[in-house]
Every structure is written in C-alpha cells, then in structure tokens.
Amino acid sequence: MTDRSAPPRFALNHMTVPGLDMAGLFALARRLGMNEVEIRNDLMEDGSPGKGDIRTVPADEARRLADEAGVTIISINALQRFNEWTPARAAEAAELADYARASGAKALVLVPVNDGTGQADGERQRNLREALEQLKPILAERGLIGLVEPLGFEICSLRSKREAAEAIADVAGENVFRLVHDTFHHTLAGEDAFFPELIGLVHISGVADPALTYAEMRDAHRVLVNEKDRLDNTAQIRTLLAGGYDGPLSFEPFAQEVHDLKEPEREITASMAFIRRSFAKAAA
Structure with a gap:
C-alpha cells in the first residue's frame, strides 16, 4: 500500500547530463542519493551516438x-515514432527490447510521431491501437513494460493520456503498458486528467522563462525545477502521489544551460531540496 506521507524519491535521466558516459551517470546518481536511472539512445542533437548512448555501450x-554502481536501469528512452508501425519499426522495437532485457532495464519508453502527421481523428486512434497490439508480444516475451509517453506539443499525434489509457484498455494491455506523466507535456497538452493508477514513470522539468506562452515552449526551455517554475511541478507531483503513484520522479531537462552546468550535482541537489520543501510545506 502506498505511503502517501512519504516524500518523493528521485531518478536521473541521462538527458540531464548527456556529457557524462554511462559510468559517470550512474556514479552521479549514487552521489545524489538515487539508485534509479534512465539510459537513452538519443543523447546527441545531431543524431550521432553520445559516449554514454546505448548505441556505444x-x-x-x-x-x-x-550492478557495480548499485543502480537499477528503470527504462531505455526511447522507441521513437512508435505509433507509426512499419516493418522497420518492428525490427527497431525488437532490437531495443533485446537490449533492455540484456541490460537489466525494466521498461522501454514509447514516444509518438511528433511532426504534424498522423493527427486526424480516427487515424491517430487506429495507429495507436495497431502499434500497441504489435508491441504487446515483443515486450511481454521479454518481461518488459512499455511506457507510453504522450507529448503536449500541438503537432504531436498523441497528446492525451486519456486517449492512451483508452487504447491500452482496448487492447487488453494493462499488464504490459503504463503511461509516462511528463510534467512539461501535461501542461502543454492542457490536460486535467492524471491517471495515477496507470502511471509507470514521471518525468520532471521546469520552464522558468516568463516571456514564453505555453504554445511557444519547447524542449530547449526545459530546466531543473526551481522556485521560478511555471509548470507547477510541485502541484502535479502532489496530485500524483495523493492518487497512489509510488514510483520515482525522473529529472529530464533538455535545456543547454543545464547540460553546460559545471556543477550539476549541486544544482540537481538544490532542485530536489526545493521539491521536498514544497512537498513538506503542503503536507504540513
């Protein structure tokens, strides 16, 4: 049973510190008091493998x-364009799932088409269900969870957690699929539903720039959560924990200013402290 009075626990997504190799990521997580990490296949903006990218490790x-660092790999991020199912996508899914099983990862993040295509009503629902049906055996045979991550961008083919939840139910995929609640994308989608019982992972990042409208916000604006956060991360976290979510909050900032930090350990520690203070204040 979930202890709703317990403070949140944190995980570290490699996108927070893409300049570190995999061993460096794991060591940083442990110094921060974390034992859960996410590894990736997309660390470099130009598409080339980063030194800690799973394509190079x-x-x-x-x-x-x-194992040596004492951390658990909670996910591999990500199978891109998962809801555009093709023979090539099937092969990529199997390859990533094989890597996940062999590496000890627990789940594979599933990211939808995000280029303005596949958005038509009817089309996007069919595409989503087809992909989930095809992914079910690939994941189940390897003992993996598929983490479906709706993106809030207006051009995305899957913006709504509600649509994702309905599709998972329609394909009887509750034992294989969970949702990712990303605090950035939840805000951009304008969605008020949380589905804590279906959430398998929470990604956290903030936006501090006061000049941006929600429609203008992009990954490049995503920083560590602090007192200037415009996404109300702490309220989202409280809602999820109160609803029964008991998994980690995984830091996933994309902003170059975060990637360039000389002392990321200090800044991530400060962000954790801010979130914990906000949580404790609300619980008092």
Missing part, C-alpha cells in the same frame, strides 16, 4: 556498470 556492459 553493449548491453552486458551496461548491466555490469549498473
């Missing part, structure tokens, strides 16, 4: 590094 090496 064999799965057995990732498992060894995680």
Whole structure:
C-alpha cells in the first residue's frame, strides 16, 4: 500500500547530463542519493551516438556498470515514432527490447510521431491501437513494460493520456503498458486528467522563462525545477502521489544551460531540496 506521507524519491535521466558516459551517470546518481536511472539512445542533437548512448555501450556492459554502481536501469528512452508501425519499426522495437532485457532495464519508453502527421481523428486512434497490439508480444516475451509517453506539443499525434489509457484498455494491455506523466507535456497538452493508477514513470522539468506562452515552449526551455517554475511541478507531483503513484520522479531537462552546468550535482541537489520543501510545506 502506498505511503502517501512519504516524500518523493528521485531518478536521473541521462538527458540531464548527456556529457557524462554511462559510468559517470550512474556514479552521479549514487552521489545524489538515487539508485534509479534512465539510459537513452538519443543523447546527441545531431543524431550521432553520445559516449554514454546505448548505441556505444553493449548491453552486458551496461548491466555490469549498473550492478557495480548499485543502480537499477528503470527504462531505455526511447522507441521513437512508435505509433507509426512499419516493418522497420518492428525490427527497431525488437532490437531495443533485446537490449533492455540484456541490460537489466525494466521498461522501454514509447514516444509518438511528433511532426504534424498522423493527427486526424480516427487515424491517430487506429495507429495507436495497431502499434500497441504489435508491441504487446515483443515486450511481454521479454518481461518488459512499455511506457507510453504522450507529448503536449500541438503537432504531436498523441497528446492525451486519456486517449492512451483508452487504447491500452482496448487492447487488453494493462499488464504490459503504463503511461509516462511528463510534467512539461501535461501542461502543454492542457490536460486535467492524471491517471495515477496507470502511471509507470514521471518525468520532471521546469520552464522558468516568463516571456514564453505555453504554445511557444519547447524542449530547449526545459530546466531543473526551481522556485521560478511555471509548470507547477510541485502541484502535479502532489496530485500524483495523493492518487497512489509510488514510483520515482525522473529529472529530464533538455535545456543547454543545464547540460553546460559545471556543477550539476549541486544544482540537481538544490532542485530536489526545493521539491521536498514544497512537498513538506503542503503536507504540513
């Protein structure tokens, strides 16, 4: 049973510190008091493999590094365009799922088409259900969870957690799929539903720039959560925990100013402290 008085716990997504290799990511997580991490296949903006990217680290090496550091790999991020199912996508899904199983990762993040295509009513629902049906055996055979992550951008083919939840139910996928609640995308989508019972992972990041409208916000604006946050991360976190979510809050800022931090450990520690203070104040 969830202890709703317990403070939130945190995880570290490699996108927070893409300049670190995988061993460096795991070591930083432990210094921060975390034992859960997310690894990625998209660390470099130009598409080339980063030094900690799973494309440059064999799965057995990732498992060894995680075991030595005492961390759990909670997900691999990500199978892109998962709801545009093709033979190539099927092959990519199987390859990523094989890596996840061999590395000891628990889940595979599933990211939808985000280029303005596949948005038509009827079309997007069919595409989503087809992809989930095809992914079910790939994931189930390897003992993995598929983490469906709606994106709030206006051009995205899957913006709504409600649509994702309905599709998961329609394909009887509750044992294989969970949702990602991303505080940035939840805000941009204008969605008021949380579905804490279906959430398998929470991504957190803030936007501090006061000049941006929600429609103008992009990944490049996503920073560590602090007192200037415009996304009301702390209220979202409280709602999720009160609803029964008991998983980690995984830091996932994309802003270059975060990636360039000379002392990321200090800044991430400050963000955790801010969130914990806000949580404790609300609970008092």
